[in-house]
Amino acid sequence: MNAERIKDDELSDEPVPVMQQLLDNPFLLLFLGIAMPTVLYIVWGVMEIVSLPIAK
Amino acid sequence: MSVNRMFRTCPSSGLVFHEPAEKLMRWNAVAAAVSLLIGGLLAIGVVLTRWQAVHLLPADRFYQFLTAHGLNMLVFWIIFFEIAVLYFASSTLLKARLATPGMAWAGFWLMVLGALVNNYSVFRGDSSVMFTSYAPMGAHPTFYLGLILFAVGALIACFVFFGTLMVAKAERTYHGSVPLVTFGAITAAIIAVFTIASGAIILIPTFLWSVGLVEHIDSLMYKTVWWAFGHSSQQINVAAHVAVWYAVAAIVFGAKPLSEKVSRGAFLLYILFLQLASAHHLLTDPGLTSHWKIFNTSYAMYLAVLASMVHGLTVPGAIEVAQRAKGYTHGLFEWLRKAPWGNPVFSSMFMSLIGFGFLGGISGVMMGTEQLNLIIHNTIYVPGHFHATVVVGTTLAFMGLTYFLIPVLFRREVAFPTLAKWQPYVFGLAMMGVSLFLMGAGTLGVPRRHWDIGFAGNAFGYEFPGAAWLMMALAGIAGLVAIVGGGMYLLITVWSVFLGKKITTPGFQHVRARDGIAPSPQPVAAAIAAHHPSAGAGGLVAPGTFALAMVFLVSFVLYYFINWKYLSTVWPLK
Ligand code: HEM
Ligand SMILES: [Cu+2]
Numbered sequence: 001m002n003a004e005r006i007k008d009d010e011l012s013d014e015p016v017p018v019m020q021q022l023l024d025n026p027f028l029l030l031f032l033g034i035a036m037p038t039v040l041y042i043v044w045g046v047m048e049i050v051s052l053p054i055a056k
Numbered sequence: 057m058s059v060n061r062m063f064r065t066c067p068s069s070g071l072v073f074h075e076p077a078e079k080l081m082r083w084n085a086v087a088a089a090v091s092l093l094i095g096g097l098l099a100i101g102v103v104l105t106r107w108q109a110v111h112l113l114p115a116d117r118f119y120q121f122l123t124a125h126g127l128n129m130l131v132f133w134i135i136f137f138e139i140a141v142l143y144f145a146s147s148t149l150l151k152a153r154l155a156t157p158g159m160a161w162a163g164f165w166l167m168v169l170g171a172l173v174n175n176y177s178v179f180r181g182d183s184s185v186m187f188t189s190y191a192p193m194g195a196h197p198t199f200y201l202g203l204i205l206f207a208v209g210a211l212i213a214c215f216v217f218f219g220t221l222m223v224a225k226a227e228r229t230y231h232g233s234v235p236l237v238t239f240g241a242i243t244a245a246i247i248a249v250f251t252i253a254s255g256a257i258i259l260i261p262t263f264l265w266s267v268g269l270v271e272h273i274d275s276l277m278y279k280t281v282w283w284a285f286g287h288s289s290q291q292i293n294v295a296a297h298v299a300v301w302y303a304v305a306a307i308v309f310g311a312k313p314l315s316e317k318v319s320r321g322a323f324l325l326y327i328l329f330l331q332l333a334s335a336h337h338l339l340t341d342p343g344l345t346s347h348w349k350i351f352n353t354s355y356a357m358y359l360a361v362l363a364s365m366v367h368g369l370t371v372p373g374a375i376e377v378a379q380r381a382k383g384y385t386h387g388l389f390e391w392l393r394k395a396p397w398g399n400p401v402f403s404s405m406f407m408s409l410i411g412f413g414f415l416g417g418i419s420g421v422m423m424g425t426e427q428l429n430l431i432i433h434n435t436i437y438v439p440g441h442f443h444a445t446v447v448v449g450t451t452l453a454f455m456g457l458t459y460f461l462i463p464v465l466f467r468r469e470v471a472f473p474t475l476a477k478w479q480p481y482v483f484g485l486a487m488m489g490v491s492l493f494l495m496g497a498g499t500l501g502v503p504r505r506h507w508d509i510g511f512a513g514n515a516f517g518y519e520f521p522g523a524a525w526l527m528m529a530l531a532g533i534a535g536l537v538a539i540v541g542g543g544m545y546l547l548i549t550v551w552s553v554f555l556g557k558k559i560t561t562p563g564f565q566h567v568r569a570r571d572g573i574a575p576s577p578q579p580v581a582a583a584i585a586a587h588h589p590s591a592g593a594g595g596l597v598a599p600g601t602f603a604l605a606m607v608f609l610v611s612f613v614l615y616y617f618i619n620w621k622y623l624s625t626v627w628p629l630k
Contacts, residue, residue, distance in 0.1 A: 023320050024234075026221055026246075027218075029327055030218070030249060033249075034249060034253070036327075036328050036329070036332070037250055037334070038250070040351070040352060041284055041334055041352055042254065042257075045280045045338075046281070048344050048345055049277055049343060052343055
């Protein structure tokens, strides 16, 4: 492999901070980025609309 | 193995292009430019009709042009370009092969087909339902079908992007975290997935309704879910153009973000909160409670606005630090005065930042406040606001990036360099004018999407003040100049790409992935993709940016309170 790829001396044993683990996980972010607006905007909004009484 | 694994290292920038990714980026960029051309031609009709003294088009033509203008600009131009940015930020910046190029091409052709089908429906003449296509106003089925095809194509592209991230990780083409620019692109792609899913939820039933398979579409339900799509798609743009700002700061100045942690945190705020602001489109709709409206537009949106302000400060801050390190240390603003204003990559990006923040940002927060929204709801203030965000902000940033990509991606010299130097100013400044004049007219009550504010032959007329007519005329003039600026961009890019002088490098060859990638000592690639320890530790490292931030805050507060004062005069509470 070439020098651009991982060099051993750049790998450290320090634990990765939790926040960085979150930021480094695109699929967890994808889940959060979909769940938040789905629940707070769409589901909440749609629940309010369907609970409106229908005019007679 | 197929030929799918060829890489080339750009000799001038050191960036590494995977051949299939490169080709996809080019084709997406070309499709984007074609959409911009169509949208720009239609803008002539729109703007000359709203300039009341000219009043060019008859009513039906006007609404048709306006519908097609909105779609070609905001959907097709921007999203084609964004797909190119996604491939660049994943494959190129991570030096990874693009995952499933075949799927990526399928996505691309679906998008092309969708754009054609949708344009077909509008040009038929029976689908002038505006970009928002509110039910129960119905369009021809191909209108919805086109959008659905386009969205499916874009969704495939997003998955190719995520797949490429996985490839890069598995093949260890980078270590630690992805570069900040790629992180910005991840933010954009995440928002895109939500956007497209919402679009599907609402457009598929609406399509079925248009062919008679579904009986009824509730208008409020439509509006609510549609805006999860319509608004969030604007947030893809924000995340993408902010990523472009960071990239340009690195490309032009070798600037390092003041703090990667803070910048990434700000992108996280986008992921969590930006899409909730969709509710600001429903602030005047009865049926939804103030709890829902205020939670989504105020509490959540302010966190996203905070994130934008972080980006708006750390990008110029990083540039200031880089410039000061080069010796431009006199006074507060030497770093800015001595910036390369003749380089269109920089001038576009900086005007994008200022226009987005001062014009788009401040007006957006004002409009997003439930009470203040009443003053300007559905007036031409709204197009004024979003031409600042999505045209001065996103479009201009993308134009700037194009000037960087012509030599790097297309291997051509930029044609007409003097014209290129002026283009961002002509387009950017004129567009800022359009935004301001439309906002001015909107404050005076001029409605958006309105063919004739003179109300000729109407039983119930309304007399707008002369100032409103003047504002619309000024917007018309500025709009024509902006269209010329857009034409300059297209002339330069199309000429460069198809007829421009080829850049050739002796001894240039593609390498196979398994033979490894040539190391890239060149500064640009390293600057965009590298990680940096925080530059902002200790002391005030960017006093000029701090001063600009204070100007921004004062303008913000003043404008915000002026509108409350104005609101108090609208309500006849004596
Ligand atoms: C090139 C110069 C441009 C000019 C002069 C221009 C002018 C205008 C004007 C005056 C309107 C409002 C008309 C009305 O509501 O009655 C409008 C609407 C709109 N413009 Fe532009 N525009 C330009 C470029 C763009 C670009 C680059 C984008 C997007 C990236 C864009 C997106 C839109 C959208 C989404 C609408 C709203 C359509 C609707 O109400 O359904 N425009 N434009
Ligand atoms: Cu919005």
